[in-house]
Amino acid sequence: xxxxxxxxxxxxxxxxxxxxxxxxxxxxxxxxxxxxxxxxxxxxxxxxxxxxxxxxxxxxxxxxxxxxxxxxxxxxxxxxxxxxxxxxxxxxxxxxxxxxxxxxxxxxxxxxxxxxxxxxxxxxxxxxxxxxxxxxxxxxxxxxxxxxxxxxxxxxxxx
Numbered sequence: 426x427x428x429x430x431x432x433x434x435x436x437x438x439x440x441x442x443x444x445x446x447x448x449x450x451x452x453x454x455x456x457x458x459x460x461x462x463x464x465x466x467x468x469x470x471x472x473x474x475x476x477x478x479x480x481x482x483x484x485x486x487x488x489x490x491x492x493x494x495x496x497x498x499x500x501x502x503x504x505x506x507x508x509x510x511x512x513x514x515x516x517x518x519x520x521x522x523x524x525x526x527x528x529x530x531x532x533x534x535x536x537x538x539x540x541x542x543x544x545x546x547x548x549x550x551x552x553x554x555x556x557x558x559x560x561x562x563x564x565x566x567x568x569x570x571x572x573x574x575x576x577x578x579x580x581x582x583x584x
Contacts, residue, residue: 435463439473494539496567497546499553501534502560509558510534516556520549532563 438461442454451470458465465473501517503509513534514527524537536553540546546566554562 434461435465435473436477438463439470440477443474494541495543495546497538497540497549498565498567499534499536499538499550500532500563501536501553502562503533503558504560506558512558513556516558517553520552522549532561 435458438458439454442449442457451467451474454470455465455467458470499522501513503513506512510527510533514525517534517536518525520536520538522536522538524535526535527533528535538546538549540549543566546564550562550564553559
């Protein structure tokens with residue numbers, strides 16, 4: 426989820442409240458907003474939440490310590506072919522990865538999957554490596570995580 430420049434402090438407060446308690450009543454969020462100097466009715470909160478949901482991607486991240494499944498993250502570098510990034514993104518998106526992104530940096534494609542076993546992780550990595558447009562695949566299996574929603578939602582707000 427990326428907070429666009431037009432996301433304001435009210436949006437951040439609403440998102441933090443929902444991240445900490447997805448079933449938080451709008452009336453409770455309105456009270457929290459009032460405590461922080463922003464007057465808004467429950468209906469106003471409902472309207473803001475609706476607009477936020479239209480602009481965000483919501484997905485659930487299982488804590489690695491809380492289940493038997495493996496969370497595998499791949500950093501993929503593609504060949505120098507002009508269409509390699511697009512081709513890789515399309516092909517990997519057809520595989521059982523729940524997040525596939527394309528960007529600019531030290532690798533070209535980032536993909537995340539959840540797998541029942543380490544052998545299934547190996548199969549997924551092999552499938553990606555076998556693509557003719559893939560030059561390199563680095564992988565990691567997540568074993569623990571520290572998530573700080575305040576840092577995530579305040580990105581770009583620090584000096």
